Amino acid sequence: MSDRTSGRIRGSGRRRAERSRGRRATVVAAWSAAALVLVGGSGLGYVYFSLDGNLRGVDINAQLGGDRPAGSGDGAENILVLGSDSRSGANAAYGKDGGGARSDTAMVVHVYPGHQKATVVSIPRDTLVDRPACTDSRGTAVAGQPLAMFNTAYEVGGPACAVKTVERMSGLRMDHYIEVDFTGFKKMVDTLGGVKITTTRAIDDPQSHLKLPAGTHTLDGEQALGLVRTRHGVGDGSDLGRIQLQQAFIKALIQQVRSVDVFGSPKKLYDLADTATRAIVPDSQLDTLNKLIGFADGLKKLGPDDIHTVTLPVRYDPADPNRVLPLPAAAQQVWSALKQDRPVPAAATRDSAGDQGPAGSVVSGRQTAPGSAPGSAG
Template sequence: MSHDAAMTPGPQGDGHGRKRRRSAPRKRRRGLKITLGVVLVLLLAAGGTAYWLYSSLDGNIKGVDLDKAIGDDRPQKLPTSGQNLLVLGSDSRAGSNGGLAGGNVSGARSDTALMIHIPEGRSSATAVSIPRDTLVTRPECVKSDGSALPPKERVMFNSVYSLAGPACVVKTVEKMSGVRMDHYLEIDFAGFKELVDAIGGVTVNVDEPIRDEESGLDLTTGSHKLNGTESLAFVRTRHGIGDGSDLGRIGLQQQFMMSLLSEVKSQDLLGSPTKSYKIADSLTQSLTTDSGLDSLTKLAEFARSMDGVDPASMETIMLPVAYDKIDPNRVVAAEPQATELWKAIRNDAEIPESAKKSPATGG
């Protein structure tokens, strides 16, 4: 996450000349964990605090008007009541994030990207992880200063955020998938850390030892309760596990999100308004959404619309990718798998098993 798009890390994105080994990541039940966790916390806080506290939280949330920023050059909305949500974890080095993100890199990038599809009926959900090292075609965008950013082919996906902000990331995902994003939600490092610390830590089960000298993370096999700082190291580590690649790290991130939601759900937040406020306050200060979710009322309404989604039935898959033939340090969307995946989502149809296989991971 700390590499510029213009930098050329070692084979498969190690950044220190160490070669990535191509190995299949572990399969886990994965899903919309972080999104539901975020929305659940906000919903509970809205119902358990006084109005003036509610107003304070409401004012914390930053909103982005996607329709205004992107314009009319967007895919059509789903012909059903299905919803698509783009969730980003950003690695901003600004403010309180400076000591958390690590490295000596300025600016911010999209560390974690999930395109979440909630089909008609909202009784299930699928999240598609987009690897940060994926080469994409960036469309023309408008930067925050109002200047135009020309289109460009073969740019790293995580560089789009730093160059033109969230609206350009949404536009890029829409162009590559043909799927319209109904909503956008972003949380930065500081908010992530504060959330974990506010709920008292998150317990994870480690299948094999993790030792990452860069982050200082050193975990033995077994169960560990992580605080906020340790949790950040856990979801960001790539040198201490598997083949040291970003593709392998995605599995850890998804495992953590499941554990985070379980921890939130296990706590009696309705019975503790003070704790609910503490969690929601730290979270909303680091939350950016589209204008359709930029208040507690809107977030609560969206959460209620997903009451029928059973976390046990959700799954997260990775965008099928293959190693780039020109630059083996990068990956590209694999065909025909990627086209099959996006087509199924556009049609609100079941995703075929063939569309879940990624050549870069051996299937």
């Protein structure tokens, strides 16, 4: 991995450029889709043809060929969950199309053998990486680039290039790919009936239009969008702090999904499944309802306490505070742990700028009293 310098980690970072509201919502859209699929199980079969028609997949395997890491072979799975920031179609309400979508949010989800535990590694979109050469969906060769922003892989080559970049970084084969755009986010939260969270302190961020006192709230789609946009209302105002906040919200979302008796309301079950299947673009191994149901059935035992979240170990780039650089040794600890189906050691993230600060403790899916710290999961 290329590196600018071995300078020390900065105590905090301030991003100069503001981002549009849509870019900050894609992480939750991705996990909304994943969580809602888990609810349906085999009960979705009665509306098979309607829901199956919603799905459109991308053949990652055909585009990447054989130049990839080997699979685990022990029942573990790695899933790249990607959120894109296209401004086409309904997404135009959240900003102008800048000439090409980028992967705003990327998470590597490692499901351990037995599918009862998982680790999620968030990759900051501004991470500088050595992007490998790849082939886009039209068969056009795309040149590699050293010290490229991670999210440009999707911009220049689409899903296959994003997958190849992650595989090259991690040494892990991505068994599945799920992409979500952010327009489905609000609808999924609203269809679910909102997401209940507890804020351990007040959040007041005029830029994301979110104002919440400390306490328990049921957020509708617009409020949830504001929460995952919040950057100046918590932490040091950096994107890395926002990732912590988003990770905490993911667990609240999964907790809410598991608490809803959708089988008591066939209409709600259908509405949730219809929204989720419209919101995602999976790989070709998950692009039919039967395949998706089988995949979701294998994950149904996972709850929020079974998911450990970390951020790729990084430091702020001394040459540009809008960028971060991986910490090579620490990042390798993370990827090696997952390859060996072990928990990520605490030492791997101890010196990382990505897991510093209080932002991750601000939101909990459990209804804790204001001022108390929510329990950690993992």
